[in-house]
Amino acid sequence: MYKMIIVDDEDEVREGVERLTDWKRCGFELVGDFSNGRDALEAVERLRPDVVITDINMPYMDGMELAAHLSALYRELKVVILTGYEDFEYAKQAIKLKVKDYLLKPINLQEFTDFLLKMKRELDDEQSRMEDMSALKQRLNESFPLLRERFLEKLVTVPMTEHDIVQKLDYFHLSIEGPAYLAMLLDLEDADTPPVAAAYGDRELLRFAMLNIAQEIIEKEHGGIVFQTNHDKCVALLGGAAEKIAVDAQRLAAHASEAVRKYLKLDVSIGIGSFCQTRRELRISYQEACSALDYRFLLGIGSIISIHDVEFGRRMSTSSYYEFEKKLMAAVKTAKAAQASAILGDWFLELKQSGATPGNCYGYLHRILAALINMITQAGFDDSKLLGDDPFATIPALKSVDQMKGWVDETCRSVIAFLSEQRTHVNNTQLEDALMYINDHYSSPELSLQQVCQHVFLSLSYFSSLFKQHTGDTFVEYLTRLRLDKAKQLLAGTQLKAYDIAERVGYADPQYFSVIFKRRIGMTPKEYRATMKENASP
Incomplete structure (x- = not known):
């Protein structure tokens, strides 16, 4: 049963339609009727209708303005214009707003019934296309050649020259136009849980369904590139103007999240990196999107998380030591104490096996501590509250690599606890500031x-x-x-x-x-x- 609301400032029109229509036979449930567009727009978020039938001329907000808002906010919602005016200008405007159909007043009951039955068939067909797992499986077998996937995976994980990127994009008939570029990472939640596995039977099919939805929304609407990683996540690569690409990313992420929730009945978490100036830097934006996605445990599954909301500072370069430092700092930033311990364990094991001198080991500890202090400072906090006025003074007392590992491990755990507490305090302060601003304005x-x-x-x-x-x-x-x-x-x-x-x-x-x-x-x-x-x- 599909849900519908009617918006018309004439009470007799709404009451007549509600009373005379055999809603159940037509496959619809009338969940609300409203006399103006403003009330209807406010109710759509709560009622979640599949179809909105709206008059054009109404107080507070007319039907065209309502259609514009609904088109921007609810991609899957069908809007039907109800009017007594056969005005070509209205028709042209409605087409731009992606209005589904038109109904002319006065409404004939038989014509309205036929219209509802036709609309139900179209909605059934659309639902079937999205839910037909056998059709999606066939597309999975026929689509996305292996070489194309390997290139896209390489594009976001290893350095490539701009020349090679352009050549490969042309070879695979792919396009992503600048001058700014950005990466997003989408991860389907709960696809491996027993209830979901029992309902769908094939988690790979579910992930392909998410990929299909993301491609429908992002590639067709924005002209980006969407592909699946070896870790069963989806990557979206966007291009566009620097001043609006971040806004476009948030909008497309919201539409994709809503569609996945509607058709697959699951949540998708989305991380968004910062924009860059060249396609060869997309791997940096992708790494930031991965880091942003790690924050979902703080914000809840199904979140859309931009790196600018959570990132304290940018990573350093990629020599052997700095690669280790980058991983360690990322684990600390995202409050993953166990992961930080594992990274430290691997590093100090390698340090033992490398035959590093005591001077080198003490130097590494100074660098790690400096990186932790820098992280705390860039987050806007006073490191001396946690580490004291001279934290480096404790290093000479460490007499073995194992003691060094234990000290760094404990220090990282302390920093994680400190940043989590301070971040909560800052968030609360910002929210209190927001409430004061609302009360003042x-x-x-x-x-x-x-x-x-x-x-x-x-x-x-x-x-x-x-x-x-x-x-x-x-x-x-x-x-x-x-x-x-x-x-x-x-x-x-x-x-x-x-x-x-x-x-x-x-x-x-x-x-x-x-x-x-x-x-x-x-x-x-x-x-x-x-x-x-x-x-x-x-």
Whole structure:
């Protein structure tokens, strides 16, 4: 059964359609009807309909504006225009907004029933295409030649010249245009768990289904390249303008995540690297995407994580020692104490076998400690609070390689604990700053989530995740409740008119304020004031 909502400011149209239509026979459930686009847009996130039928001419937000918002936010949602105007300009605009179909008023019951049955068949076909695992398996056997996959894996893991990259891209008929480039890494969650394995039977097929979805969204919409790694993850390589490629990456990641959740009923975690200036530097962006993905244990599975949200500093170069240092620092940054211990164990074993002199060993310890201090400093914290005023003074007392390993291991664990605690404190401080900013600016109708994020210097997705964890509400829920609480105080304690109160709490449209107030409080502002007066009288 597919879910549908109807948006029309004519009550008789909505009531007639709801009452006369045999929804069950047509394969639909009417989950909501609304008189304006603004209320409908707010409800879509909660109701998650498959189809929205909307009139064009409505108060607060018309059908075209609603269609534009829905097209941008919900890729899989079908929008149908309902109107009495056969206007070519409207038709051209609707086509640009990816409107699915049109219905003309007055609505004929038989025509509307036929339309619903046709829409159900189309939705069934679309669902079947995405869920037909046997068809996907056939595509798996026929697609992605081995040499193409090997080249793409090499592109993001080992150094290559720009000439070789261009030559190989042309040979495999691949294209990624700059001037800026960026890598994303997608990992399907829970594909190996027994319930999922029992439901689908083939985890490789599930991963190929995720690859297929990512290609449909990213390659076809953005012109990027998507491929599967040897570790069963998906890599997406994007190209575009430097000023918008990071925004495009966040948008495409959100669409891919939503589609995987809808069709596969699983979450996908996505790491996003920083943009670079040449295709040969894509391997650096890919390494950053891998590091960003490691932070999902902090933010929860199904997160979209940019390296800029979590990375303290850039890695160093690639000699034998610096390769070890890079791995160790990455483990410390992502709070992986066991992995850090394993890296140290391998390194100190190699150090023993190499015949390094005591002077070399002490030099390595100084470098490791300097790297840890640099990490703490770049994170914005005072290293002396953890390591003391002269942490290097303890090194000469270490008399063996084993003692050195134990000391570095303990120091790394201490740094991990310190950074985790400080990061939590910083996040809480930024959220408290955001709440203060919202409380100071709630009366502005222009207050937005993006404005608050810019104030606290966090990305939209990262801030939204932290805000929800901290307050239990989304930004819109919190702001609406705050404004209405302020409105209730003014209604109970002053004689201000409702339109004055609406303006003071951030609503430019008094009528819309009254609608929101009644929906959330259960009575109009006038009724609420009267009730407060009655309760206050002796």
